[in-house]
Amino acid sequence: MSSPxxxxxxxxxxxxxxxxxxxxxxxxxxxxxxxxEMGFAESAVYRHFDSKEAVVVAMLDYLAKNIEERLRQxxxxxxxxxxxxxxxxxxxxxxxxxxxxFVVAVFSDGLMEESEKINAAIxxxxxxxxxxxxxxxxxxxxxxxxxxxxxxxxxxxxxxxAFRLQMFKWRVAQFQFDISEKGExxxxxxxxxxxxxxN
Amino acid sequence: MSSPxxxxxxxxxxxxxxxxxxxxxxxxxxxxxxxxEMGFAESAVYRHFDSKEAVVVAMLDYLAKNIEERLRQxxxxxxxxxxxxxxxxxxxxxxxxxxxxFVVAVFSDGLMEESEKINAAIxxxxxxxxxxxxxxxxxxxxxxxxxxxxxxxxxxxxxxxAFRLQMFKWRVAQFQFDISEKGExxxxxxxxxxxxxxN
DNA sequence: AAAAAGTTAGTGAATATTCACTAGCTTTAT
DNA sequence: ATAAAGCTAGTGAATATTCACTAACTTTTT
Numbered sequence: 001m002s003s004p005x006x007x008x009x010x011x012x013x014x015x016x017x018x019x020x021x022x023x024x025x026x027x028x029x030x031x032x033x034x035x036x037e038m039g040f041a042e043s044a045v046y047r048h049f050d051s052k053e054a055v056v057v058a059m060l061d062y063l064a065k066n067i068e069e070r071l072r073q074x075x076x077x078x079x080x081x082x083x084x085x086x087x088x089x090x091x092x093x094x095x096x097x098x099x100x101x102f103v104v105a106v107f108s109d110g111l112m113e114e115s116e117k118i119n120a121a122i123x124x125x126x127x128x129x130x131x132x133x134x135x136x137x138x139x140x141x142x143x144x145x146x147x148x149x150x151x152x153x154x155x156x157x158x159x160x161x162a163f164r165l166q167m168f169k170w171r172v173a174q175f176q177f178d179i180s181e182k183g184e185x186x187x188x189x190x191x192x193x194x195x196x197x198x199n
Numbered sequence: 200m201s202s203p204x205x206x207x208x209x210x211x212x213x214x215x216x217x218x219x220x221x222x223x224x225x226x227x228x229x230x231x232x233x234x235x236e237m238g239f240a241e242s243a244v245y246r247h248f249d250s251k252e253a254v255v256v257a258m259l260d261y262l263a264k265n266i267e268e269r270l271r272q273x274x275x276x277x278x279x280x281x282x283x284x285x286x287x288x289x290x291x292x293x294x295x296x297x298x299x300x301f302v303v304a305v306f307s308d309g310l311m312e313e314s315e316k317i318n319a320a321i322x323x324x325x326x327x328x329x330x331x332x333x334x335x336x337x338x339x340x341x342x343x344x345x346x347x348x349x350x351x352x353x354x355x356x357x358x359x360x361a362f363r364l365q366m367f368k369w370r371v372a373q374f375q376f377d378i379s380e381k382g383e384x385x386x387x388x389x390x391x392x393x394x395x396x397x398n
Numbered sequence: 399a400a401a402a403a404g405t406t407a408g409t410g411a412a413t414a415t416t417c418a419c420t421a422g423c424t425t426t427a428t
Numbered sequence: 429a430t431a432a433a434g435c436t437a438g439t440g441a442a443t444a445t446t447c448a449c450t451a452a453c454t455t456t457t458t
Contacts, residue, residue, distance in 0.1 A: 009403085031448060043450075044404055052448065123371065150388040157385070158361045158392065165360030172322065186356070189349040193357065197396040208437085230414060242416080243438050251414065404455065409448105416443070427432075 022101030221300030280339030
């Protein structure tokens with residue numbers, strides 16, 4: 001809920017943690033590796049975070065806030081829902097293309113083991129997306145731009161699922177292919193499949 | 200590729216590993232816990248498997264083979280693709296409802312850390328699904344039952360993505376809600392959205 | 399001067415794995 | 429038939445390594 005407003009050093013640690021995640025996966029994210037990436041001793045990490053859990057939660061919360069801001073900026077009420085939806089996904093695509101490590105963070109459940117706080121943080125991120133996507137889908141349906149064959153919530157679920165799977169494939173492929181290209185392709189596919197039957 | 204045909208004891212170990220996964224998550228799957236679940240010493244595990252990695256790979260390969268068999272049985276060429284698709288997802292649903300731990304196994308990447316073999320085994324499972332789903336979608340399109348607004352591969356991607364996300368939500372909710380109900384709902388939604396425009 | 403941020407050098411707990419050894423069953427040799 | 433040899437599946441102890449985390453001291457910043 002609250003925004004503890006992280007220090008610049010904390011932000012560097014978050015970035016370093018992200019870099020490790022994308023390079024070595026969840027298992028590689030240890031205090032030792034984090035300290036090495038930062039170029040100082042393990043114990044120094046604890047000057048900035050109480051625990052490893054706190055590092056991960058801070059990272060996820062930063063990501064949530066980042067998404068929140070980006071979505072707020074990119075969605076323009078004067079535009080039509082289709083264009084907004086497109087813009088939202090493109091924005092996500094551009095962000096993840098530049099910060100692949102966050103893909104590991106969001107789509108990883110190895111992170112949440114045992115930790116209720118991390119679990120909650122991941123759910124928060126999903127909620128942020130849901131909260132911005134759902135109104136767009138809903139509006140699109142009301143304006144007759146999207147099919148109303150199924151409820152807006154369920155349509156949103158399908159959108160998010162397809163997007164998540166694309167990200168997962170990118171990650172498993174070790175970020176080797178061009179996610180922007182594949183992503184654009186997916187977006188246009190999703191918009192096509194959302195079209196209502198009668199024009 | 201090959202099928203090493205596991206022993207009965209190995210099968211028991213795989214089952215025990217699954218039970219641990221669903222109870223304690225990926226982090227709980229240790230040799231110690233596995234041995235405890237089996238009721239014998241840690242070292243005895245190594246009579247049956249060379250390593251922990253081998254246990255996990257065996258479990259995933261068993262799952263792949265299991266899916267393969269189920270899909271082969273459930274898909275009937277004489278039925279129409281829509282019904283077959285429905286049957287496939289229902290079959291998956293029923294299986295996962297009875298073996299929730301495998302959801303953890305397939306959708307978890309905590310498992311695949313560093314291990315190339317485990318990574319490959321997970322991809323194999325996804326391939327099995329793809330291999331059976333794609334022909335159904337393709338046939339449906341050819342018969343005019345499904346929309347051909349987008350290629351069969353991409354439609355399959357969307358189906359799998361939506362299904363995966365549903366499973367993920369179930370898992371994050373700690374298997375608390377009725378996956379069959381939600382799953383049925385999703386299936387009917389997917390079929391609706393796949394309908395071609397002109398009847 | 400004092401607070402903030404770093405260091406070295408540890409802690410205990412957990413991890414997967416290996417070791418030498420054994421009870422009980424089955425196969426083989428005499 | 430029976431003794432010898434081998435096999436299967438266990439045991440408990442010990443291994444090295446890694447983990448998150450801490451105490452006490454020193455450097456740097458303000």
